[in-house]
Amino acid sequence: MQSGKFLVGAVGGATAVVALGALGTHLLSGTESTTGLDEHSTVSVGGTKALSADIVAARAQSKFHPLPWVGDKITGVTCPSGLKAVAGATVTCTGKGGDGATVRIPVTVVRATADSVTWKFDR
Numbered sequence: 001m002q003s004g005k006f007l008v009g010a011v012g013g014a015t016a017v018v019a020l021g022a023l024g025t026h027l028l029s030g031t032e033s034t035t036g037l038d039e040h041s042t043v044s045v046g047g048t049k050a051l052s053a054d055i056v057a058a059r060a061q062s063k064f065h066p067l068p069w070v071g072d073k074i075t076g077v078t079c080p081s082g083l084k085a086v087a088g089a090t091v092t093c094t095g096k097g098g099d100g101a102t103v104r105i106p107v108t109v110v111r112a113t114a115d116s117v118t119w120k121f122d123r
Contacts (some may be wrong), residue, residue: 032110032120033059043082050082051117057093060105060121064095073098077105083119085112093121 035041035051043052061077077095086109093105110118 031063031123032118033063034116034118035059036116037085037114042085045082045084049085051085051119053079053082053091053093056083056091056107056119060093060107061095064105064121064123074103074105079107083107083109083117085109085117087111 035055037049037051041052041055043050057077057079060079061074064077065073074095074097077093079091079093081091083089083091089109089112091107093107095103095105097103105121105123107119107121110120112118
């Protein structure tokens with residue numbers, strides 16, 4: 001009887017650890033970011049308020065490989081222009097994968113306000 005209780009406890013404990021790991025992976029592996037538009041992050045692209053290309057590139061690079069088992073490690077991410085603060089606006093950033101191959105990162109604005117831009121990228 002004691003070994004049955006131990007087995008149930010061990011399986012329950014293992015299940016809890018796996019569930020917490022999955023939750024942590026999900027939370028850390030998100031590809032969406034909300035960034036404020038202020039005097040340090042805002043540029044103009046075609047006369048439209050936009051999020052600086054440097055900020056988009058740095059944030060995409062840091063979120064692309066948040067955990068060893070999520071995404072590929074990339075370096076040297078650059079974006080050709082700022083990301084317009086308009087829902088649906090897109091830009092494709094590029095970086096280098098661990099094998100030296102070019103990695104294309106499509107970035108899309110999900111929603112935009114006068115003060116912030118919420119955007120996501122595809123991994």
